[in-house]
Amino acid sequence: MYTYDTLLAKVSATGGRTRDVTDPATGELIGPAPVNALADLDSAVARAVEAQPAWAARTDADRRQTLLKLADAVDESAEALALILSREQGKPLNGPNARFEVGACANWLRATAALDLPTQTVLDDESGHAELSYRPVGTVGVITPWNWPMMIAIWQIAPSLRMGNTVVAKPSEYTTLSGLALAAVLNDVLPAGVLEVVTGAGDIGDALVRRPEIGKVMFTGSTATGSKIITASAGNITRLTLELGGNDAGIVLPDVDPAAIAEDLFWGAFLNTGQTCAALKRLYVHDDVYDAVVQALAELAAKMPMGVGTDEANVLGPLQNEMQFDIVDALVEEAKARGARVVLGGDPDRDGAGYFYPTTLVADIDNDAALVQEEQFGPALPIVRFSDVEEAVAAANGIDAGLGASVWSADRDAAVAVASRLQAGTVWINSHGGVHPFVPFGGAKRSGYGLEFGVEGLKSVAVPQVING
Helix, strand or coil: CHHHHHHHHHHCCCCCCCCEEEEECCEEEEEECCCHHHHHHHHHHHHHHHHHHHHHHHHHHHHHHHHHHHHHHHHCHHHHHHHHHHHHHHHCCCCCCCHHHHHHHHHHHHHHHHCCCCCCEEECCEEEEEEEEEEEEEEEEEEECCCCCCHHHHHHHHHHHHHHCCEECCEEEEECHHHHHHHHHHHHCCCCCCECCCCCCCCHHHHHHHCCCCCEEEEEEEEEHHHHHHHHHHHHHHHEEEEEEEEEEEEEECCCHHHHHHHHHHHHHHHHHHHCCEEEEEEEEECCCCHHHHHHHHHCCCCEEEECCCCCCCEECCCCCCCHHHHHHHHHHHHHCCCEEEECCCCCCCCCCCCCCCCCCCCCCCCHHHHHHHCCCCEEEEEEEEECCHHHHHHHCCCCEECCCCCCCCCCHHHHHHCCCCCCCCEEEEECCCCCCCCCCCEECEEEEEEEEEHHCCCCCCCCEEEEE
């Protein structure tokens, strides 16, 4: 079991190249993070490749039991992990934030251990007998983002380990300590070499995906970086799972109770201060309930406390980095210049400490505004009025992202009829963004390809093999 101080000391750099990590809420120094060189990557890949045959030789039951032990280890050091995560990423301890994320890591490990993927008999008659099973890929490269640096890592590490692969993980350079801290806890249980971590910026990630020893790459991040990974890995025919940028639409039909859906709408959009790939990022509301929905959302949003993550009262935190702050600010300013109505927020305090952008609702905005058409990845929600559901469906489908979407209605059948026409990998009814470890998740269009979670997620980090005869 680690305390915050012992875990931070374990993962902080003690030599070599380093980068100072500061708290995005206060600007205070947290500690030095290591910055690896390409030679460090070479060594990490070699160790993972060497460890893989012995790990794959273990029984599935043994690997499942190991995942349960990993979950217990995460639980035992949960508060230390949450504090490092809160300070480095910025998300508050409470609400659906740091403690929630660490708890989800443990829960996901246990859920992954519980999944069954038996050998399937696909033919058994007078013409012959054939069985389909799934073998390890070998070594999986895992590249994770800064918004959910622990939970998304587990989403990729847990199924990879379960299927007999070893892993080389590269956390975002913005949340290096969080990635290292999680790995340190896991590696107290795992055999040496089964989980390796390399740190650094894009050059390390690029080198990782180019390595011929890496049989599979799992990446969560921007569409632009995903495209580069496709190109960089193509020569090796590397298997890929890419969960890329989203600009999720929500469609609110005229039969809703605005007050009843306001809280779910809020968290769909502002979970993790809007820094979630599958967050609700553009909301289309029918004219009949438009003003009431805007008012209900504004009244609720105004009550949600934003501030330093380690203050137990807060449920919203800063943006993780200055680059993201500037993106959100520029999109809102463009909306203002076009005549959109700022109902709440929209006026950040640039002189204060931290990258705090206020919870912002922008109403009466044109669909072609940049805040609607581009992924803001922050706490600014554009709310677009519509009068015809055909208009809303066309607008929702009118961009090249297709990660998630949602439909809000008192009539489930009516909602499903609209949902079935939306071009997105997941469409939620009367909620937005919730995921379950047994339910497959993946994007459409330029939001990536491949499935994670559930049995399909296990298959994605394996190689199918048919034995005929």
